[in-house]
Amino acid sequence: MEIVRSDIEAKKILTEAQGYLNVGFTHSLNPYSGCAFACKYCYVRELPVQKFKEEPWGTWLNVKVNAAANYRKEIMNLRRRNKPVRIFMSSATDPYQPLEREAGITRSLLMEMLEHPPDSLQLQTRGTLVTRDLDLLLQLKERCELVVSMTVETDREDVKRIFAPLAPGIKLRLKALRELHDAGIKTQAAISPVLPFTPDFPKLLEGIVDRIWIDTLSIGDGSLGKRSERLGMRQLFAEHDLSGWYDDDLHIKVVKYFRKFYPVEMIRVSRKQAFPVTILPR
Numbered sequence: 001m002e003i004v005r006s007d008i009e010a011k012k013i014l015t016e017a018q019g020y021l022n023v024g025f026t027h028s029l030n031p032y033s034g035c036a037f038a039c040k041y042c043y044v045r046e047l048p049v050q051k052f053k054e055e056p057w058g059t060w061l062n063v064k065v066n067a068a069a070n071y072r073k074e075i076m077n078l079r080r081r082n083k084p085v086r087i088f089m090s091s092a093t094d095p096y097q098p099l100e101r102e103a104g105i106t107r108s109l110l111m112e113m114l115e116h117p118p119d120s121l122q123l124q125t126r127g128t129l130v131t132r133d134l135d136l137l138l139q140l141k142e143r144c145e146l147v148v149s150m151t152v153e154t155d156r157e158d159v160k161r162i163f164a165p166l167a168p169g170i171k172l173r174l175k176a177l178r179e180l181h182d183a184g185i186k187t188q189a190a191i192s193p194v195l196p197f198t199p200d201f202p203k204l205l206e207g208i209v210d211r212i213w214i215d216t217l218s219i220g221d222g223s224l225g226k227r228s229e230r231l232g233m234r235q236l237f238a239e240h241d242l243s244g245w246y247d248d249d250l251h252i253k254v255v256k257y258f259r260k261f262y263p264v265e266m267i268r269v270s271r272k273q274a275f276p277v278t279i280l281p282r
Contacts, residue, residue, distance in 0.1 A: 003036050004060045005099065013070035013109075014078075014087070020222050021088050024275025025122070029071070029089040031105040033062035036097045037126065039164040040236065041193055041217060044092045046227040058166065061099055068108040075116045085118040086275075096127025110136040113144070120145035122276055124190065126152075128168045128176040137185055147276045149188040149213065150177050154195040155204050162240055163195055178208040186210050188276060193217045193228075194254050196245045202261040211276060213268045214255055218248045220270055 017025040033049055035042070038058025044050060045057045053060065064070075078085055089095055095106040110133055113121065121144055123130065123137075130137075130148060140146055150173050154160060157170055181187045189205050192215035205212060217228035225248070228234075237246040247253070251269055258267050268274070 002059065003099065004055065006060070006062050007065045008033075008062045009066050010064040010070060012074065013064065013067045014074045014085075017086075017088065020220075020271050020274070021091060023271055024086060025088045026084050026086045027088070028091040029087050029109070030091060030093045031064055031067050031089070031095050031109060032093040032097065032099075032103075033064070034058075034060045035093045036061060036099060037094055037164065037167045039167060041163055041228065041231060041233055043222055043227045043231075045231060046223075047092065049092060061097075063099070063103050064105060065103075067105050068112040071109055071112050072116055075118065079116075086120040087118045088122050088124065090124060094125050094127050095123065096125045096129040098127075098129075100127070100129055101132075107133055107136065110140060114139055117143035121147070122188075123148045125150060126164075126167050126173060128172045131176050131179050134180065134183055134185070137180070138183060141185060147186045147188055147211075148180050149190045149276070150180075151190045151192055152177075152205070153191060153193060154197045155201040156195070156197055159195050159197075159242075162236070174204060174208065177205075181208045181210070186276075188213055191215070191254070193220055194245070194250055196242050202258050206261070211266055211268060212258060212262060213274065213276075214251055214258070215270045216250045216254075217246070219251055 014027040014029055017027055021028055036058060050057050075085055100106050117140065137146065152170060152173055155170055160170055177187050187209045188211045189209045190213045192213065194214060194216045217233050218225040234246055237243050255267055255269055
């Protein structure tokens with residue numbers, strides 16, 4: 001799929017955490033607008049950033065070329081006012097989508113964070129390019145609370161191809177998690193949203209994550225499943241004979257299953273337990 005790139009000067013890079021993220025995070029940070037992974041279930045498709053665009057989701061990308069400069073200015077202002085800075089990166093894009101290899105916006109932000117660290121940073125991605133920045137992440141974890149959270153919605157590649165055909169393969173994401181974890185970075189597997197998986201899924205995460213976070217289309221799209229309905233997820237599940245997985249109580253069943261393999265403190269669910277800091281001892 002061809003991506004139309006636009007380089008822009010963003011007015012701000014840190015956005016005060018609201019709604020879903022207002023559970024401990026103080027700010028969200030999105031190095032880009034748009035996302036080339038174009039996952040079919042992505043709730044951002046239903047947000048104004050896409051609703052008012054003529055181009056389909058996944059075909060356009062705004063590169064915030066002044067992101068690092070903005071970050072430096074904004075965090076220095078926050079620190080002058082003795083404000084906490086607990087960042088979720090990213091809430092409406094992926095910081096490690098393919099164009100990051102060329103644009104380097106996320107890497108420039110991490111370099112700036114080494115000079116002006118936040119109190120905490122959760123890097124949320126499904127991009128295996130995150131391992132490129134292991135050198136910076138190892139330095140940053142000494143300066144702030146750091147968690148790298150990798151989205152792993154399923155262990156079934158056939159299911160991934162239905163819902164997220166342009167995203168990296170599951171095995172590659174698991175390999176990236178292992179590399180980060182083995183290097184000493186705190187890691188999280190975000191099963192978000194839960195997609196159909198095999199009984200062996202929990203075993204694949206053993207020894208490569210410090211925490212498992214579970215969310216579903218029904219409770220995790222920011223509107224109690226309404227956005228997912230508008231995106232046609234119920235029909236998509238039905239088309240592939242997966243309707244049994246489109247269940248309002250799916251998170252309860254999945255948590256119960258994963259707790260057969262992991263201690264209670266490792267399993268977290270949806271918004272109320274999304275904030276990771278201080279609960280990941282290494």
